[in-house]
Amino acid sequence: MLARGDSGALGEIYDRHAPALFRHGLALARRAADAEDLVQATFVRLATTGAPLLGVRKPASYLHGMLRAAWIDLQRRRAVSREEPIAGDPPGSAGGDADAVIDVRHALATLSGHQREVIVLHVFNGFSFREIGNIAGVSTFTAASRYRLAIGRLRRLLGEQ
Amino acid sequence: MMQRNMLEERLRETAWPEPGSDLRDRVLAAATARVRPSATWADRMWFSRRWRLAAVVLVLALVVLDRIPVVPGSYSPDAPGFAAAETARAADEAGRQMGLSPEQAKALARRALIAASQLADDSQLEMPFLDGPRHR
Numbered sequence: 001m002l003a004r005g006d007s008g009a010l011g012e013i014y015d016r017h018a019p020a021l022f023r024h025g026l027a028l029a030r031r032a033a034d035a036e037d038l039v040q041a042t043f044v045r046l047a048t049t050g051a052p053l054l055g056v057r058k059p060a061s062y063l064h065g066m067l068r069a070a071w072i073d074l075q076r077r078r079a080v081s082r083e084e085p086i087a088g089d090p091p092g093s094a095g096g097d098a099d100a101v102i103d104v105r106h107a108l109a110t111l112s113g114h115q116r117e118v119i120v121l122h123v124f125n126g127f128s129f130r131e132i133g134n135i136a137g138v139s140t141f142t143a144a145s146r147y148r149l150a151i152g153r154l155r156r157l158l159g160e161q
Numbered sequence: 162m163m164q165r166n167m168l169e170e171r172l173r174e175t176a177w178p179e180p181g182s183d184l185r186d187r188v189l190a191a192a193t194a195r196v197r198p199s200a201t202w203a204d205r206m207w208f209s210r211r212w213r214l215a216a217v218v219l220v221l222a223l224v225v226l227d228r229i230p231v232v233p234g235s236y237s238p239d240a241p242g243f244a245a246a247e248t249a250r251a252a253d254e255a256g257r258q259m260g261l262s263p264e265q266a267k268a269l270a271r272r273a274l275i276a277a278s279q280l281a282d283d284s285q286l287e288m289p290f291l292d293g294p295r296h297r
Contacts, residue, residue: 010192014185022180032178039180040188047192104175123172155168 010043017063020125024064027120028071028113041070064121064135107157115150122147249274 018039025035045066056062108116114136121127121135132143207213252273256266 010189011185014188018180018185018188022184023177026177032181036180036184036187039184040191043188043192044195047195104172119172123169124177151165151168154172155165158168158171 010047013046013059013063014043017060020060021063021067023120023124024067024117025071027108027116028068029074030109030113034074038067038070038074041073042067045070058131060125061127061131061135064125064127068135068137103158107154110157111150111153114146115153118143118146119150119154245274245277248277 021039021042022035025038026032029035029038042063046063108119111119117136118132121132122129127135129144129147130140132147133140136143138146249270253266253270256269257263261269
């Protein structure tokens, strides 16, 4: 559809992938405004490069890889390595109590960027470790190792309350 | 100690912030302006140097191989293939008038054809009279 210049296709792709892309951006950039900028940069890249999704076996992985590349560009532009707390609306809970939710958010905020990314991609976005490895440019083993370390840290932070 | 599955379930129950309501319009406005329609074959033909070169080479090759006439609708008598065909036809006629059998006349015409033209390909020449009992 993009090949024919059909901008309506962008809307369909946005509706299908934007929430997951936003979560991924939030895990990487930690600020809602930056996460939105990353989503926008991803779609601008998609539109600029034509119709790559037509030949892509896993469009979701491809889009998340583009978002990650946009994040790297953002980091280079800003040359800022310091991390800030996750901003934006605090995550609500699907029926859970607010304290537990805030605890989860704070626990996630203590993870490194790579660990938080693999948690979001695996737990929230449903990617396999192999797909995460492709997205992040690391081996499947590395992706699984990051996840194991992240889960271990979260378990210590949340499980021993 | 909290089990891994329980921890993952607890994480999943956490609803993350959603993108802003205006993000969709902002993203689509920015991206739609950059949507690049694919090039048609005519565009590729016109703007691609490779395509232009390929087209020129193809036309030249067809002209050289004499598959197409230089002037549409005509066949140049000056072409080597045409001269060779005329020579072969004349040899065939002469052989028959001298009393040779049709097979011998055909053989003579073929020899004349080979001798008359080293450039023309046998497959390019139309010699229907060689295969039929034209003068019987």
